[in-house]
Amino acid sequence: MLDKKKSLIIMLLGIVLAIVGLLSTIFVDGGDMISRLSTLVFALGFGLIGGALGSLYKIKRIEKIPGKSKQMEIEYKDERNELIRDKASAKAGDISNWLVLLIAYICIVMGYPIWLIFLILGVFLAKYIIWIVLMNKYNKEL
Structure with missing residues (x-):
């Protein structure tokens, strides 16, 4: 549920990241990679804010x-709503899996480096390994 303290902590973290990103962009001249990283940290900070x-x-x-x-807390904890959220999450995970495979295939066709293709396929395999581990865990619990 919504938590004011958690939101304030996230906003504070965002402010810190934005300041760090801005200061590193201004004062650190480490080349292209550092510049991109500084911009990423700055953008992430403002996204959190x-x-x-x-x-x-x-x-x-x-x-x-x-x-x-x-009323919102009761609706959030309702068993029917929990089942709906779990089912939607499962379907979204299945769709994401196929999208990851599609991205890997596109990378193969376009001739991207092999390490990138293996990284993408590793994400795909990691999802299935996590799925198997969780299935075994939940089968033992229930």
Whole structure:
């Protein structure tokens, strides 16, 4: 659920990352790779700030409606809604798997370096290994 303290921590982390990225862009001249990394850190910081501000705005809007927070918490913990979320997550994971394979195939056809293709296929295999481990774990629990 929405948590004001968590959102504030994420916003603070975003501010720190944005400042670090900005300062490293200004004061560090380490070449192209460092420049890209600095820009990435700066953008990640502002992304976290934006997400946290959105969460805080949503929390503020929910707090204005009496009982809305409690109702949302009940709906979130409802078994039917949990089942729907789990099913949607599983379907999204299956679709993502096929997209990863499609990206690997496109990389093969376009002649990208072999290490990149193996990295993409490694992500695909890691997902299935994690899936097998979790299936065994849940079979033992239930």
